[in-house]
Amino acid sequence: MGLGLFTYMLFQGSYRLEREDAAAVIKDIHQEALLPLLEPLYGQEYPSTHAFLSAYDALFQPYNEALKQEERWDEVIWDDYHFALSRSAASGGAVEAPLRWLTLTVGLMVLGGLLYILPLYRGEPAGIKHTGIFFSSMKNRGVLGILTGTYLISFYVILYWFPAYLNQAVFMVDPISKAISGNPASQWFLYGFLYTLIILVMGIRMFRKYRHSRYHLLRTASLMFFQLGFAFLLPEILVLLNQPWYDFKNIWPLDYSFFYTYRIEDMLASGGFGLFMLVWGILLIIIAVPIFTYFYGKRWYCSWVCGCGGLAETAGDPYRQLSDKSLKAWQVERYLVHGVLVFAVGMTFVTLANYFSSFALLGYATDQLHTAYGFLIGSAFAGVIGTGFYPFMGNRVWCRFGCPLAAYLGLVQRFKSRFRITTNGGQCISCGNCSTYCEMGIDVRWYAQRGQNIVRSSCVGCGVCASVCPRGVLKLENGAEAGRIQEELPIIIGNDSIKIKQ
Amino acid sequence: MVIIGNGIAGVTCARHVRRYDPDIRITLISEESAHFYSRTALMYIYMGHMTYAHTKPYEDSFWPKNRLELLQARVESVHPKEKVLRLKGQESPFSYDILVIASGSRPRMLPVPGSEGPGVQGLYHLQDLERLEAMSPYLKQAVLIGGGLIGVEWAEMLLSRGVQVHFLVREKHFWNTVLDAREGQLLDRHLREHGVQLHLETEASEILRDATGQVSAVRTSKGELLPAQLAGISIGVTPNIDFLEGSGIVCGRGVRVDALNRTSEADIYAIGDCAEFQEAPAPGRKTLEQVWYTGRMQGEALAHTLCHPEDPSPYKPGPWFNSAKFFDIEYQTYGDVPAELRAGEQDLYWEHPEGKIALRLLFSQEASSDAVPRFLGVNSFGWRLRHAYFDQALRAGYPITRVLEELESASFDAEFSPRHAPKVRAAFRAATGLAVREPRKKSFFRFLFSS
Numbered sequence A: 001m002g003l004g005l006f007t008y009m010l011f012q013g014s015y016r017l018e019r020e021d022a023a024a025v026i027k028d029i030h031q032e033a034l035l036p037l038l039e040p041l042y043g044q045e046y047p048s049t050h051a052f053l054s055a056y057d058a059l060f061q062p063y064n065e066a067l068k069q070e071e072r073w074d075e076v077i078w079d080d081y082h083f084a085l086s087r088s089a090a091s092g093g094a095v096e097a098p099l100r101w102l103t104l105t106v107g108l109m110v111l112g113g114l115l116y117i118l119p120l121y122r123g124e125p126a127g128i129k130h131t132g133i134f135f136s137s138m139k140n141r142g143v144l145g146i147l148t149g150t151y152l153i154s155f156y157v158i159l160y161w162f163p164a165y166l167n168q169a170v171f172m173v174d175p176i177s178k179a180i181s182g183n184p185a186s187q188w189f190l191y192g193f194l195y196t197l198i199i200l201v202m203g204i205r206m207f208r209k210y211r212h213s214r215y216h217l218l219r220t221a222s223l224m225f226f227q228l229g230f231a232f233l234l235p236e237i238l239v240l241l242n243q244p245w246y247d248f249k250n251i252w253p254l255d256y257s258f259f260y261t262y263r264i265e266d267m268l269a270s271g272g273f274g275l276f277m278l279v280w281g282i283l284l285i286i287i288a289v290p291i292f293t294y295f296y297g298k299r300w301y302c303s304w305v306c307g308c309g310g311l312a313e314t315a316g317d318p319y320r321q322l323s324d325k326s327l328k329a330w331q332v333e334r335y336l337v338h339g340v341l342v343f344a345v346g347m348t349f350v351t352l353a354n355y356f357s358s359f360a361l362l363g364y365a366t367d368q369l370h371t372a373y374g375f376l377i378g379s380a381f382a383g384v385i386g387t388g389f390y391p392f393m394g395n396r397v398w399c400r401f402g403c404p405l406a407a408y409l410g411l412v413q414r415f416k417s418r419f420r421i422t423t424n425g426g427q428c429i430s431c432g433n434c435s436t437y438c439e440m441g442i443d444v445r446w447y448a449q450r451g452q453n454i455v456r457s458s459c460v461g462c463g464v465c466a467s468v469c470p471r472g473v474l475k476l477e478n479g480a481e482a483g484r485i486q487e488e489l490p491i492i493i494g495n496d497s498i499k500i501k502q
Numbered sequence B: 001m002v003i004i005g006n007g008i009a010g011v012t013c014a015r016h017v018r019r020y021d022p023d024i025r026i027t028l029i030s031e032e033s034a035h036f037y038s039r040t041a042l043m044y045i046y047m048g049h050m051t052y053a054h055t056k057p058y059e060d061s062f063w064p065k066n067r068l069e070l071l072q073a074r075v076e077s078v079h080p081k082e083k084v085l086r087l088k089g090q091e092s093p094f095s096y097d098i099l100v101i102a103s104g105s106r107p108r109m110l111p112v113p114g115s116e117g118p119g120v121q122g123l124y125h126l127q128d129l130e131r132l133e134a135m136s137p138y139l140k141q142a143v144l145i146g147g148g149l150i151g152v153e154w155a156e157m158l159l160s161r162g163v164q165v166h167f168l169v170r171e172k173h174f175w176n177t178v179l180d181a182r183e184g185q186l187l188d189r190h191l192r193e194h195g196v197q198l199h200l201e202t203e204a205s206e207i208l209r210d211a212t213g214q215v216s217a218v219r220t221s222k223g224e225l226l227p228a229q230l231a232g233i234s235i236g237v238t239p240n241i242d243f244l245e246g247s248g249i250v251c252g253r254g255v256r257v258d259a260l261n262r263t264s265e266a267d268i269y270a271i272g273d274c275a276e277f278q279e280a281p282a283p284g285r286k287t288l289e290q291v292w293y294t295g296r297m298q299g300e301a302l303a304h305t306l307c308h309p310e311d312p313s314p315y316k317p318g319p320w321f322n323s324a325k326f327f328d329i330e331y332q333t334y335g336d337v338p339a340e341l342r343a344g345e346q347d348l349y350w351e352h353p354e355g356k357i358a359l360r361l362l363f364s365q366e367a368s369s370d371a372v373p374r375f376l377g378v379n380s381f382g383w384r385l386r387h388a389y390f391d392q393a394l395r396a397g398y399p400i401t402r403v404l405e406e407l408e409s410a411s412f413d414a415e416f417s418p419r420h421a422p423k424v425r426a427a428f429r430a431a432t433g434l435a436v437r438e439p440r441k442k443s444f445f446r447f448l449f450s451s
């Protein structure tokens, strides 16, 4: 119901643009051209976002296109004013009563979620709760799953490319943003707010589901903490203190814009603290990643800290069984994820080279590279596919096929790490629970039934394979490097018939 | 080479022969399913944890890639003299050079009135699951007969679909051939906690049917009438060897084989559930052991023998091990731990106050009081143990005190799990008066940087 109201709210409110409003949001250099151009809009009432934006486009597009036709490039307006203009023109709905709408939509959703989650499994003994998953419409690509996926995908498309349509929702969280950072909310604040809330609520679901396993309780709590503290609150507080927005746990190349010129200049311009951020970010990349991954495997990040991992392990948990386990998928994964890594690293090098040569190298061509990456990888892959496809391809689509940081962590984990999943001798009965519930699509059983340790670059160490194994075959461990990777097939313990190594 | 049966035994044998010999033609003939699937996961299909596809350990492309030919058909008879098989519905005989029989088991049926007909069934083949699925829409109550591992799986499956479950167990507590009273009672409690109506010391005496022939109730040996639409039988399995009748291959309970899995006929071998050894393959082992991994190991050993005639490898299992899961409680065992102590044995049973974790350590009773008892075996409940460690401990005959002192590293529980080893050591000291040291506490630094 909260979700219904949320959707309903997006269509609320009306629009009326005044010249002063427009003047307040349009950049100085565009004022001269745009303010007179938009004259017909002023004082008009528009009943919906769409009507308002259409009216704006009807004036703006012909003007801009004409400039392009005439190749008057320096006059062409590249900025997108949809969001800003519609925001300043909006009234009604959440504009007047943000908190009421917040309560009615998000509040109801959280309440509904908790009412469902808190009594979950009450009165049942603790244990694995997977009964009926493959009969579920939601969890096995049934109608509910398809609807959910479609809704998520639509949300992401609107968020990234048509944020003006989220106007009402952004107004709704304005008071919260002002309370934290003193600034009005943007669509990104709205997104961060909802994202964090979902992790918190669905994290509670994880607490219920895995109340018998300290490993899951601890890692879920850690994910919730890092999302709330590091990804959501801290950056906003930094803004309040007039520092650049920075998420201290987001590491390049996942944080692909870290070495972008504007970010570096921002940090350098912010004095000692900005410099600290820059050094911190670089230390994470060259020291923390290899060292932590050496000792604990990539799980220290992917299943304990990361925000994308946070969403996948909480909101995405009901969909983990939908990952593709085929050999084909594994091949695609290796090309794709390492491809993105190469792209991200290459792009960053070019950017930096360009920066240090004072833009002599490529001029502003790197901007186009950034746009391409941002569009293809940052938005389409990480957002639309990464999260929107939860109900279709499982909860780690982005982490498995797209995340360049995961690829980097994975290389360390595969070749220089103490982490492995140990197979418990000859106890495996090939039942397949482990492979089915591996969100990374690793065919864990393939290794377990041969008595072989599982050392795979993609394993995020979520520990679910070990939990669901009904025979106690799997254990995530950090241990000596010797004997970790068993190149030759080990003899499965218990059979004395064959002495020689096969 | 032809293998009858595509279960774990037949498939393991085929895979290993292919590894040793890239050229030999290998055909697997099986009636039940086109591809190898994991029988042990049948319950999870019914409960919706997995689909049938998930239970196949190898992708379908694995078979052509390894040139393992699959044929779904029933073998009607074997003719060792002509070296041919007869397949159901096929005129021409199917010839072989080497034949491996890996036909597994079938559920034993119940010798009580009314047990013939629909609504009374075992749980072994995929077809059993299909029959169960077909009757599930109108299944409200069921009576399970026979208190073994499969019985619990039955119970868990049916409860997951909201069926009321009566579980008849002949003995004083659950699985008393293997577990002692304390262990059995721990599980009895857990079964009841899950809503199983447990009837101990009770057998089925008659199955009643209504006018249409459907099961309507089960009468127990105590005279109680339990309404039910299904009687689920789990009183054990028996080798599936009917089709060998008249072939001349010597059979007892199963196909009789020697240590090299050879039958009485030349070039015919038998492995897995259907094979019965003439002599116990190792001290303390039985001649007929119908579990997953014995089938696998016989497959490994036979493949080696077939491909290395100069260096045959008789089947020699190491120390016994096994595992199971009773609803939420996992069970593991290493070594030969009997339900009742034999001469020269003693044990220590420790149970967590909440009653879901327990450990029973079996060790020797030494004649002289200063000799340290040897470790002989262990049963664990809700406590994962490390196979490699206990295999070594049994082979080398570790002193029981050493096993206790190393219990932390011998555990296989997930990281951050609560530690119970100190409490077990305390119980051991109190019971035996023997000294056991506590392992040195790990410093925080070691906790962080080593495991």
Ligand SMILES: Cc1cc2nc3c(=O)[nH]c(=O)nc-3n(C[C@H](O)[C@H](O)[C@H](O)COP(=O)(O)OP(=O)(O)OC[C@H]3O[C@@H](n4cnc5c(N)ncnc54)[C@H](O)[C@@H]3O)c2cc1C
Residues within 6 Å of the ligand: A429, B004, B005, B006, B007, B008, B009, B010, B029, B030, B031, B032, B033, B039, B040, B041, B042, B043, B073, B074, B075, B076, B102, B103, B104, B105, B123, B124, B125, B150, B153, B240, B243, B271, B272, B273, B274, B290, B291, B292, B293, B295, B323, B324
């Ligand atoms: C529900 C269930 C749960 C179990 N759980 C466990 C467990 O947790 N741990 C454990 O160790 N063991 C377990 N077992 C036992 C284990 O599954 C068996 O020991 C094992 O599957 C035997 O393997 P096999 O290869 O010898 O025979 P099977 O797996 O029985 O395979 C034999 C195949 O041969 C086919 N066949 C037979 N006769 C013919 C014929 N005439 N023509 C053509 N084909 C034929 C059959 O159709 C069958 O597919 C379980 C068994 C069941 C039923």
Ligand code: SF4
Residues within 6 Å of the ligand: A427, A428, A429, A430, A431, A432, A433, A434, A435, A444, A445, A448, A449, A468, A469, A470, A471, A472, A473, A474
């Ligand atoms: S879940 Fe456990 S027993 Fe089942 S296939 Fe995986 S490792 Fe083997």
Ligand code: SF4
Residues within 6 Å of the ligand: A421, A437, A438, A439, A440, A441, A442, A444, A454, A458, A459, A460, A461, A462, A463, A464, A465, A466
């Ligand atoms: S292998 Fe196990 S721990 Fe690793 S990602 Fe898959 S389920 Fe998680």
